[in-house]
Structure formats: C-alpha cells, structure tokens
Amino acid sequence: MKLRLMVISVAMSLLFTACQKQSTLVVPISQPKQQTLVWIHHFDEEGARKWLELGTQLFTKKHPSYTFTLTGVDGGNYMSLLRTRAISNNMPDMYMIDNLESAQDLIRTGYALDLTHQPFLSQIDERFLSGVKSADGQIWALPIDVNxxxxxxxxxxxxxxxxxxxxxxxxxxxxxxxxxxxxxxxxxxxxxxxxxxxxxxxxxxxxxxxxxxxxxxxxxxxxxxxxxxxxxxxxxxxxxxxxxxxxxxxxxxxxxxxxxxxxxxxxxxxxxxxxxxxxxxxxxxxxxxxxxxxxxxxxxxxxxxxxxxxKSTGGIVINAKSPNKEAALQVLELFASKEVGTIFQTNKKALSVIKGLPNDFDPTYVELNDTYIQTGKTYDWSRxxxxxxxxxxxxxxxxxxxxxxxxxxxxxxxxxxxxxxxxxxxxxxxxxxx
CATH class of the missing domain: 3.40.190.10 (Periplasmic binding protein-like II)
Structure with a gap:
C-alpha cells in the first residue's frame, strides 16, 4: 500500500513538473517594439556620413529599441525635397538646415521643434547659439560645427x-x-x-x-x-x-x-x-x-x-509633428556630448561647437587656429x-x-x-x- 501511494505521489509530482515546463513554454516573452527614426541630411563628405553613422549606432547601442534610416540628398536639391515632403505631410523625424532664414517656412508650418529650454544646450559654446536663434530668442536647431x-x-x-x-x-x-x-x-x-x-x-x-x-x-x-x-x-x-x-x-x-x-x-x-x-x-x-x-x-x-x-548656423532639427520627437530629443542630447563631438572632429574634420574640445585636432586646423582664431583675424558671418x-x-x-x-x-x-x-x-x- 505504501509502495502504491509512493508511485502515485511520484507520478503526480512528475505530472505537476511537466505541466510547469509546458506552461513556461507557452508564456510569450514581451519584446520592446522597435521604432525607426528617419533622418534626412545633405552631407556628401565621407567623414560627415561616418559621424552620423557612428553617432546613431552609439544611440542604438544605448537604446536597443530604436534604429535609424539615414538618407543623404544632393545639396542642390535638398531644401526643395524637404518642402515637397512637407507639402505631402511626409517629413522625416529629424533633418539638417544650413540657416534659419532658408527654413522659416518649415518653422512656421510646425515642422521644427522649439529647443530653447533643452538642458543639453548647456553643452554648446554660447558663441555659436546665435546662428540657430530667431529674433524672439527661440532656438530651433542643435548647431554642430563652425563653418x-x-x-x-x-x-x-x-x-x-x-x-x-x-x-x-x-x-x-x-x-x-x-x-x-x-x-x-x-x-x-x-x-x-x-x-x-x-x-x-x-x-x-x-x-x-x-x-x-x-x-x-x-x-x-x-x-x-x-x-x-x-x-x-x-x-x-x-x-x-x-x-x-x-x-x-x-x-x-x-x-x-x-x-x-x-x-x-x-x-x-x-x-x-x-x-x-x-x-x-x-x-x-x-x-x-x-x-x-x-x-x-x-x-x-x-x-x-x-x-x-x-560662423555656426543651422544644424539638427526635430520635426515637431514626429511621433518620435521624445526619442529624437534623446538623440540630440547624445549628439551634444563630448563623446560624439570627438567622433565629429575626428571624422568630419571640422571644428565642433561643443565646449571643451580642442581646435588643433587636425594639422589643417592648427594653421587656422594659430594664424586666425588665436590672433583675432576672423569675422562672424552667421547673419x-x-x-x-x-x-x-x-x-x-x-x-x-x-x-x-x-x-x-x-x-x-x-x-x-x-x-x-x-x-x-x-x-x-x-x-x-x-
């Protein structure tokens, strides 16, 4: 009798264990939905594209639920393309502008997010914010370099x-x-x-x-x-x-x-x-x-x-109508960091607007820095x-x-x-x- 009860007990235990295993297999594992940020730019130079690629890859590594579509457009047709997309309500999540004047129509129609009070702007050299600031003091883009x-x-x-x-x-x-x-x-x-x-x-x-x-x-x-x-x-x-x-x-x-x-x-x-x-x-x-x-x-x-x-004018703009604008703000926070600023100067071979980065990062710019910047032989053409x-x-x-x-x-x-x-x-x- 004891043996029979033991066999029944073991059998029930095995059955219970099997049921546990089976239930574990059928419970779905929730995965975060992956979202794609579309970023349109007009960079032809390999170094600028490399900066975008490495910067967005770094963001994706830190935020695995996001990926990017980077689309380069010929500079001569760039603004025309953006305006065509605006008319058809097909604007990207993020895009580049060269200056505020040429993008006023996009700002007026709500395709630019006001960045005025974003904390990451404190990482930008104040001298280079004037080129992205409208007359009323609002800031519409994250500046990236000194041209x-x-x-x-x-x-x-x-x-x-x-x-x-x-x-x-x-x-x-x-x-x-x-x-x-x-x-x-x-x-x-x-x-x-x-x-x-x-x-x-x-x-x-x-x-x-x-x-x-x-x-x-x-x-x-x-x-x-x-x-x-x-x-x-x-x-x-x-x-x-x-x-x-x-x-x-x-x-x-x-x-x-x-x-x-x-x-x-x-x-x-x-x-x-x-x-x-x-x-x-x-x-x-x-x-x-x-x-x-x-x-x-x-x-x-x-x-x-x-x-x-x-001068530094224009930069990275977020589409205010984008459903991904909160994620895009996180992207700008990363792109305003010294980490991505160093990637920028190393690859794009241009002066960054981010505080604390050197002006002599490339031999070509040593001459510019010594001959013109340090001696005050420059002028600001941002306006x-x-x-x-x-x-x-x-x-x-x-x-x-x-x-x-x-x-x-x-x-x-x-x-x-x-x-x-x-x-x-x-x-x-x-x-x-x-």
Missing amino acids: GAGVIYNKDAFAKAGIQHPPTTWAQFIEDCAALRKVGIVPIAAGYKDSWTILWDIAADLLANQHAAARNWMADIEAGRTSFAEDGIHFKDILKRFGERLTYVNAEPFETDWIQAQLLLAQGKAGMIINGTWTVDGVKSKNPASNLGLFAFPYSNDPDDAKFGL LPTDFLNQDLQKVFINALTKFVLDPNHNVNLCIKELDQAFDRIRKPINDSR
Missing part, C-alpha cells in the same frame, strides 16, 4: 611652386596662381558641374565685403532696396576678381563635378579650392595623407583685410547670407554667374545689367530703408 569661408590649399603643391607662405593680398594671390601653373599644377580646382560650387567660388569674397560694409546686401537686393548697379558692396570688383582668376581654373570646369575637383586637390594636381571648410573632410576622404592648409581669401591689397570668416531665399532669384543669380564664366570676356557690366533686369522682372522693388 569657414576661405581657401583650402595643398601645401605640397605650394612648396613645389616655390610658394613659401599663403598670400595675404590679391596681388600675391594672382602671383601664386601663375607660379602654380608654371610648374604644371592647376592653380584653382573648379567643379562647376555642380552649380552650387559657382556660388561658393565667390562666397568668401562676397561675405568679406558684406561684413566690411556691415550690411546684409543680399537681403537688400532681394527686397529691391538696392540694385547690383548701385554697387553697394563693390560687387563689380567681386565679379572682376572672379573673372581674373577664372583663367587659372582647370580645363572644362562644367564637365568637372565637386568630387573630381576635390580629387584634384587631394592628389596635388591642383593647388587650391575656394569654398567652405567642409572641403577638408571631402579632400581627406579621398586622400588621408593630403597635406592641407587654410587661408583667408585676400580680396584686397591690404593684408589686414585678410580675415577668415567663421550674412550666401544665397537668395527666393528660389527664382537664386536660379537667376546662378544662371548669370554661369553665363559670366562662359563669356570669354567675363563682361562685368553686362552681367550686372542682366542681373538687374531679371531681378526687376521677378520681385517688386520697395522703397523702405533698413
């Missing part, structure tokens, strides 16, 4: 041409162009197949003269408060200098794109590119051993005028535009500059006359003063 407008040059190419130091006057600049060409080096690389580079070939000159005149001349032109012919910031001289140096660009510049132009500089086949400091990333992505330097565009024959334009907000006027401006390049005589007066006529057809002049 400069000037000349990027290949030090080895300069040495081969016997140029001992960068030019500080316009006369020296032209002499150096001749010296480079004499030893078989293209003085200035031009990638006009990408039309935005034409604008940036004159941007450093245009910005320096707007700053010298303490005037937002492009806004005045756009509003009809002045004309090209009135020559308020010596635009005729800007065009004249452009025409003078066009003889020193590579053959068939309209058959050469931006990537090919950077490659010419990376290989030492060209001596200079006149553009923004982001060019350093693009060139070093193609040849990490490139021995590059930076110098201010010398628009006059007074060495004291040769100042390097630096000065390089583009017209009205896209019809912008197209006219690009087309006029293109025609000027193609004109073998580089006729300054004709270009200015045609610009004024075309602008008058598009916008209605007003007589208010600023």
Whole structure:
C-alpha cells in the first residue's frame, strides 16, 4: 500500500513538473517594439556620413529599441525635397538646415521643434547659439560645427611652386596662381558641374565685403532696396576678381563635378579650392595623407583685410509633428556630448561647437587656429547670407554667374545689367530703408 501511494505521489509530482515546463513554454516573452527614426541630411563628405553613422549606432547601442534610416540628398536639391515632403505631410523625424532664414517656412508650418529650454544646450559654446536663434530668442536647431569661408590649399603643391607662405593680398594671390601653373599644377580646382560650387567660388569674397560694409546686401537686393548697379558692396570688383582668376581654373570646369575637383586637390594636381571648410573632410576622404592648409581669401591689397570668416548656423532639427520627437530629443542630447563631438572632429574634420574640445585636432586646423582664431583675424558671418531665399532669384543669380564664366570676356557690366533686369522682372522693388 505504501509502495502504491509512493508511485502515485511520484507520478503526480512528475505530472505537476511537466505541466510547469509546458506552461513556461507557452508564456510569450514581451519584446520592446522597435521604432525607426528617419533622418534626412545633405552631407556628401565621407567623414560627415561616418559621424552620423557612428553617432546613431552609439544611440542604438544605448537604446536597443530604436534604429535609424539615414538618407543623404544632393545639396542642390535638398531644401526643395524637404518642402515637397512637407507639402505631402511626409517629413522625416529629424533633418539638417544650413540657416534659419532658408527654413522659416518649415518653422512656421510646425515642422521644427522649439529647443530653447533643452538642458543639453548647456553643452554648446554660447558663441555659436546665435546662428540657430530667431529674433524672439527661440532656438530651433542643435548647431554642430563652425563653418569657414576661405581657401583650402595643398601645401605640397605650394612648396613645389616655390610658394613659401599663403598670400595675404590679391596681388600675391594672382602671383601664386601663375607660379602654380608654371610648374604644371592647376592653380584653382573648379567643379562647376555642380552649380552650387559657382556660388561658393565667390562666397568668401562676397561675405568679406558684406561684413566690411556691415550690411546684409543680399537681403537688400532681394527686397529691391538696392540694385547690383548701385554697387553697394563693390560687387563689380567681386565679379572682376572672379573673372581674373577664372583663367587659372582647370580645363572644362562644367564637365568637372565637386568630387573630381576635390580629387584634384587631394592628389596635388591642383593647388587650391575656394569654398567652405567642409572641403577638408571631402579632400581627406579621398586622400588621408593630403597635406592641407587654410587661408583667408585676400580680396584686397591690404593684408589686414585678410580675415577668415567663421560662423555656426543651422544644424539638427526635430520635426515637431514626429511621433518620435521624445526619442529624437534623446538623440540630440547624445549628439551634444563630448563623446560624439570627438567622433565629429575626428571624422568630419571640422571644428565642433561643443565646449571643451580642442581646435588643433587636425594639422589643417592648427594653421587656422594659430594664424586666425588665436590672433583675432576672423569675422562672424552667421547673419550674412550666401544665397537668395527666393528660389527664382537664386536660379537667376546662378544662371548669370554661369553665363559670366562662359563669356570669354567675363563682361562685368553686362552681367550686372542682366542681373538687374531679371531681378526687376521677378520681385517688386520697395522703397523702405533698413
């Protein structure tokens, strides 16, 4: 009898254990739902893309329930794409802007989240918040870097041409162009197949003269408060200098794109590119051993005028209508950290706006830091535009500059006359003063 009871007891125990195991197998294990953040940008340079990839991977590691879709768009079509997506209510969770002025329509229609009181902004150098702040003090983007407008040059190419130091006057600049060409080096690389580079070939000159005149001349032109012919910031001289140096660009510049132009500089086949400091990333992505330097565009024959334009405007924007905006705020908190700032400077080869990071992280920037930043030979162009907000006027401006390049005589007066006529057809002049 005892044996029978023992057998029954053991059998029940086994049955109970089996039931326990079976019930454990059928209980579902809850997994956090994975969400995807869509981030659209206009970075072409490998280092900038690497920064985005590494930064978002770091976030995903810390927050496994999130993943990212990073979409790069050609800079020339970038804002048009964003506006098309806004119209169709298909905006990404996050996106980049270059400046607040060009993104006012996106801000007005609710596609930008107000970041004014976010704690992570305390990690940003206060000097660089003005470029993302509207007149009422609201902050609409997380700034990421300090952009400069000037000349990027290949030090080895300069040495081969016997140029001992960068030019500080316009006369020296032209002499150096001749010296480079004499030893078989293209003085200035031009990638006009990408039309935005034409604008940036004159941007450093245009910005320096707007700053010298303490005037937002492009806004005045756009509003009809002045004309090209009135020559308020010596635009005729800007065009004249452009025409003078066009003889020193590579053959068939309209058959050469931006990537090919950077490659010419990376290989030492060209001596200079006149553009923004982001060019350093693009060139070093193609040849990490490139021995590059930076110098201010010398628009006059007074060495004291040769100042390097630096600014921080625009940055990372969160779509206020995004269902993932809380997660996006956490992304910005990470991207405002020294950890990601170091990733940025290491890969993008650009000056970060994050506090406590060095200015001499790359040999190219040592020269910029020593020659210009530490000596106060810089100016802030965060409130000065390089583009017209009205896209019809912008197209006219690009087309006029293109025609000027193609004109073998580089006729300054004709270009200015045609610009004024075309602008008058598009916008209605007003007589208010600023």
